[in-house]
Amino acid sequence: MSVTEKDVLHVAKLARLALGDAEIERMVPELNNILGWVEQLGEVNTDGVEPLTAVIDNQLRLRDDVVNDGDCRDAVLSNAPDAQHGFFAVPKVIE
Amino acid sequence: MVSDYRIKGETGEWEVVIGLEVHAQVVSNAKLFSGAATAFGAEPNTQVSLVDAAMPGMLPVPNRECIRQAVRTGMAIDAKINKWSRFDRKNYFYADLPQGYQISQLYHPLVGEGEVTVLLDEKDESSARTIGVERIHVEQDAGKLMHDQHPTMSYVDLNRSGVALMEIVSKPDMRSPAEAGAYLRKLRAILRYVGSCDGNMEEGSMRADVNVSVRKPGDEFGTRTETKNVNSVRFVMAVIEHEARRQVDLIEEGGTVAQETRLYDPDKNVTRTLRSKEDAHDYRYFPDPDLLPLELDDAFLDECRKSLPELPDAKRKRYELMGISAYNASVLTAEVETAGWFDALLSNDVDPKQASNWVVAELFGALNRLGVSIAECPVSPAHAADLLKLVADGTISGSIAKTVFEKMLESGDPAGAIVEREGLKQTSDTGAIDAEIDRILAANADKVEQYKAGKEQLFGFFVGQTMKAMAGKANPQIVNERLRAKLS
Numbered sequence: 003m004s005v006t007e008k009d010v011l012h013v014a015k016l017a018r019l020a021l022g023d024a025e026i027e028r029m030v031p032e033l034n035n036i037l038g039w040v041e042q043l044g045e046v047n048t049d050g051v052e053p054l055t056a057v058i059d060n061q062l063r064l065r066d067d068v069v070n071d072g073d074c075r076d077a078v079l080s081n082a083p084d085a086q087h088g089f090f091a092v093p094k095v096i097e
Numbered sequence: 098m099v100s101d102y103r104i105k106g107e108t109g110e111w112e113v114v115i116g117l118e119v120h121a122q123v124v125s126n127a128k129l130f131s132g133a134a135t136a137f138g139a140e141p142n143t144q145v146s147l148v149d150a151a152m153p154g155m156l157p158v159p160n161r162e163c164i165r166q167a168v169r170t171g172m173a174i175d176a177k178i179n180k181w182s183r184f185d186r187k188n189y190f191y192a193d194l195p196q197g198y199q200i201s202q203l204y205h206p207l208v209g210e211g212e213v214t215v216l217l218d219e220k221d222e223s224s225a226r227t228i229g230v231e232r233i234h235v236e237q238d239a240g241k242l243m244h245d246q247h248p249t250m251s252y253v254d255l256n257r258s259g260v261a262l263m264e265i266v267s268k269p270d271m272r273s274p275a276e277a278g279a280y281l282r283k284l285r286a287i288l289r290y291v292g293s294c295d296g297n298m299e300e301g302s303m304r305a306d307v308n309v310s311v312r313k314p315g316d317e318f319g320t321r322t323e324t325k326n327v328n329s330v331r332f333v334m335a336v337i338e339h340e341a342r343r344q345v346d347l348i349e350e351g352g353t354v355a356q357e358t359r360l361y362d363p364d365k366n367v368t369r370t371l372r373s374k375e376d377a378h379d380y381r382y383f384p385d386p387d388l389l390p391l392e393l394d395d396a397f398l399d400e401c402r403k404s405l406p407e408l409p410d411a412k413r414k415r416y417e418l419m420g421i422s423a424y425n426a427s428v429l430t431a432e433v434e435t436a437g438w439f440d441a442l443l444s445n446d447v448d449p450k451q452a453s454n455w456v457v458a459e460l461f462g463a464l465n466r467l468g469v470s471i472a473e474c475p476v477s478p479a480h481a482a483d484l485l486k487l488v489a490d491g492t493i494s495g496s497i498a499k500t501v502f503e504k505m506l507e508s509g510d511p512a513g514a515i516v517e518r519e520g521l522k523q524t525s526d527t528g529a530i531d532a533e534i535d536r537i538l539a540a541n542a543d544k545v546e547q548y549k550a551g552k553e554q555l556f557g558f559f560v561g562q563t564m565k566a567m568a569g570k571a572n573p574q575i576v577n578e579r580l581r582a583k584l585s
Contacts, residue, residue: 091252
């Protein structure tokens with residue numbers, strides 16, 4: 003698999019990153035190097051090996067259906083660049 | 098039975114193929130991955146934990162009840178329950194999704210294939226259709242955006258962010274708006290019986306993405322469009338009609354249907370493009386590293402199964418075996434509250450058939466007039482049973498029962514007390530009845546002549562006159578007997 007400038011632009015758009023031409027140019031070989039390094043894993047024969055879902059042998063813990071959190075609006079909004087009337091206020095988005 | 102619903106085009110008839118993805122909000126106290134409350138209508142951002150606000154380092158822990166409700170829902174549609182499932186991240190940026198991804202289940206859903214059987218005509222078993230369900234998975238709901246509160250800003254309320262949803266994905270098995278409407282209504286009824294979703298479409302507890310394509314009968318599936326977030330049965334049916342027509346016209350004019358996401362505008366009754374395939378989201382799903390696979394044991398599944406109530410189809414069949422008509426059985430089981438009220442009525446040892454007729458005709462009529470739901474019915478099932486028994490044992494006539502019922506609705510008093518107080522007991526006193534009959538026959542000598550000459554439909558007139566004279570309280574059977582004797 004080889005990454006092109008188009009791929010870099012696509013991934014950047016999905017990540018909401020604005021990249022300049024120089025950055026795009028630099029990203030193409032960088033991403034290709036990373037992918038190439040990861041693709042070395044393809045050399046290992048994994049026939050009959052179960053996919054690894056977690057590195058620790060542990061069970062997923064479930065929670066009881068109890069309300070014991072929330073009701074902390076000030077804390078939740080405290081890092082927001084803008085908050086009005088108890089809402090986060092963001093630049094108008096209508097899809 | 099195959100649907101004969103067709104769109105008539107210039108090149109012939111077209112068949113419509115429909116699949117629905119229903120998002121149903123799970124009934125739970127707390128959210129899917131946090132301990133924040135789920136109640137509708139709270140002040141903005143007061144039901145948001147730091148997990149829901151996606152603060153760095155916060156970790157999700159699944160709510161057992163949400164998993165349980167989805168499993169119970171799967172069991173209610175005879176679906177395969179996957180004892181091993183997993184959560185995946187669906188990545189996209191939007192202001193209502195602070196994590197930047199939704200935790201969902203793409204590759205290994207909790208619930209596999211099941212089915213829902215619907216009746217297109219409540220009176221007719223042969224109108225049954227079985228609609229396949231592909232899967233049910235659980236996922237987080239997003240927050241709510243308000244665009245009309247400020248000229249340049251959108252307001253974000255994260256109260257709904259992280260509330261558990263079940264996404265119930267049907268197979269492309271529906272072929273008409275009526276089938277899709279029946280499926281959605283039946284699914285809603287099942288969810289409400291199970292208690293896994295309140296089915297309140299106005300509050301957004303249930304909403305559907307509607308997939309529509311058209312084809313010439315027998316051809317391969319055409320290209321489908323998906324109309325998002327449709328929030329009523331009526332609108333779902335309107336979307337299908339509109340979208341099928343639009344696609345047929347487009348194809349016949351030489352165009353091609355684009356695979357795209359559309360929005361429905363109920364005010365104008367049109368759908369319009371939301372985004373085309375080129376702009377389609379690239380969600381880059383991958384297993385959520387914050388969550389281990391979800392593994393369920395037999396004890397958990399057994400408890401889920403045991404906790405299921407009698408479901409609409411089983412209840413309908415049971416009612417029919419009691420002698421209740423197919424139509425009444427269907428109407429009485431359509432809503433869980435109605436069925437619950439009727440079961441309570443039956444538990445008071447009333448005749449099922451008589452009771453069902455009374456509920457469907459009298460009680461529903463009264464509730465309609467009063468504009469209240471059955472949950473708010475001013476007459477209890479026990480009091481209603483007393484009324485029905487007074488009719489069954491001949492204490493009052495059917496027509497007097499209507500009067501008594503009106504007074505019960507007004508006063509809340511039991512039927513027996515009203516009958517006593519107002520002197521409404523039916524009389525079988527043949528002396529009194531005979532006296533009235535003699536008077537009426539004497540006063541209508543001409544009609545008696547006509548009757549005897551063969552105009553038999555006048556019999557009803559004599560019955561009516563006698564009942565009127567007795568203020569409705571005469572036993573109709575005795576009136577009939579005495580009249581026949583005197584007119585023969």
